[in-house]
Amino acid sequence: MVEHTGESKNERLTRNVNELLQELRVAQAGVQILFGFLLTVVFTDEFHEASGFEKAVHLSAVVLTVSSTVLLTAPAAWHRLLFRTGAREQILTVGNRSVLAGLGCLAAAITTTVTLIGKVVYGPIAMIVLGVVSASLFVVMWFLVPRRIGREMDDDTA
Template identity: 90%
Template sequence: MVEHTGETKNERLTRNVSELLQELRVAQAGVQILFGFLLTVVFTDEFHEASGFEKAVHLTAVLLTVCSTVLLTAPAAWHRLLFRTGNRERILTVGNRSVLAGLACLAAAITTTVALIAKVVYGPIAMTILGVVSAVLFVVMWFVVPKKIDRNGD
């Protein structure tokens, strides 16, 4: 069946999978940069002198980055493993959920990292303020604005 776009269902699914994988490339660059930064921090002398709280926040940021990596790369792995099974529609549905969860983890990882840097450089008040500001920016730009765009598109 040809839809109003002139594409068949199979063509649309193929295009949607391709678009999803392209979007993942953009998000994955941010994850890789953050992960690299977080990994190098533990090998500095200053890190060994960090408080237990700071080390726990750092580990939290690392674990959120790992979760983000897993969730953002899963759809590519699924596509590679399942592309010949005719499950494109299911891969897209589950993949979309995985990407959204991965983006949420990425936002939390970046927010946690910013908060940790603020804590080390300026103290706990700066940690709280910059952590909240970072979180609000992510929520607004990644989740609220798209809802408003979608609502205005009708």
């Protein structure tokens, strides 16, 4: 069956999988940089003098970064393992959910890291302000703006 774009269903699925994998490359770079930073921090003298709260926040950021890594790389692994099975549609469906969850974990990991930096450098008030500002930026730019764009497109086609 050929759709209105001139692509067959298989061509569309192939293009969509390729687009998903390209998008993951962008997100993965941010995860790798953050993870490297978080790993090096624990080997500093200052980290050993950090409070239990600061160490717990750091560990939370590490766990969120690991979760993000797993969720963002899973669709690439699935594609590689299943590429000859005709499971592209399932990879796209489940992969989209995995990527959204991975982006949520990445946003939380970055926000947690920024709050920790705010706490260590300027204290608890800066920690709260930076955490709220960071989380708000992610929610607005990654989730609310796309929803609004989608609604506007729906309104245009109605």
